[in-house]
Amino acid sequence: MKRSVQIAEQAGYCFGVRRALDMVKEHLTGHDKRVYSLGPIIHNPQVVEEFRKRGLTPVESLASVSEGVLVIRSHGVEKELLEEAHRKGLEVVDATCPFVKNAQRLARQLSEDGYQVLIVGEEAHPEVKGILSYCGENTLVVSSVEHLEGKAISPKAGILAQTTQSQERFIKIVHAVLLVAYECRVFNTICNATLARQTAAVELAGAVDVMFVIGGRNSANTARLAELCRAGGTTTYHIETADEIMPEMVSGKQRIGITAGASTPSTHIEAVQKRLEQIDG
Known part of the structure; x- marks a missing residue:
């Protein structure tokens, strides 16, 4: 019997994350100044590394930043840090989720x-x-x-x-x-998108034999999705990339579900789906 692989109706990038990344792209392509983010722009190590290669430098404090563009990540920052950035004369791009x-x-x-x-x-x-x-x-x-x-x-x-x-x-x-x-x-x-994503994940988890939740291990919303899927008794794996999937994870499983956190790009979801479909039943 061939395995079925189903993706939750709500999975992957949310509005706030997509907005933040679009704002970063705009400043990486249209400006000559150095561009920094205070902490990772989103909680997805692979995406953060991709943007680092494109010129976005994550920093843990403003001590080493004296000029350039500072992007406020989608999670927001402390009020005092925002005030410090303005005092230092940095060009602030506030990508905090609305x-x-x-x-x-x-x-x-x-x-x-x-x-x-x-x-x-x-x-x-x-x-x-x-x-x-x-x-x-x-x-x-x-x-x-x-x-x-x-x-x-x-x-x-x-x-x-x-x-x-x-x-x-x-x-x-x-x-x-x-x-x-x-x-x-x-x-x-x-966030409404958070609630919709959680509801869709729980519904799918109840209809499959195993769930794969894709997203950074430092992502709170992804961890919560995995927690909710497990709460219903479904075997659940929290992974960051398709490379982590081993054949034994789906041994004896015919119905496979996939969901993803708000910081997970569609390319990661597609790669996981492809990997699962390639494993022999």
Whole structure:
């Protein structure tokens, strides 16, 4: 029996990532200045390396950058770093995803209105670090209901999310905060594309024998896709490239599903599909 390989209806580059890369391409081809990105422009090592070869230099700080073009990555950066770039006279190209920008704006608004801000997300993630920089000192970052235990919640709380969080996790944390806060404002800042991608991945995972989730291992949204696929009991592999696929991964499997994170180009998805179709049944 021949294997079937199916790709999720929503997979690969999202609007914010595609927009950021288009902005980088424009400045690499139309300017003579050196072009830098503060951190990787997106969370995909292969794409970052491709753009490095084309002239985009990722840097971890602005200490070594005195002139040229600075591209703000799709995840955004801390407010203070943006201010520093302007003080240094750098040409700033802000490729922050508009959905992330919205979360930053809402965080600042809540703080100015006297709310304790709770961010549902991962504290070490660049996007969350950026959102935090617009908040007051008593802000909390929580990734689960358990992380709320022992935390002081203000009677006046405002909640928003890292844009790539799962809807289920966000709802659980909101419910827990509602039980202890007197007044609570909730902004569901999860990106619509993230939700659609997660829903499509879960649906496909439920209909196949094995799932392949393509994307950088440093990509939070890709890791979340793999987590959701595994949660339903489907054997799931998180890979970056087709080269990682071994025949034993699909041994005895007839129905194979593929999805990909928001920083995964279509060429990577096509390569994985081709590799899977080439493996003998």
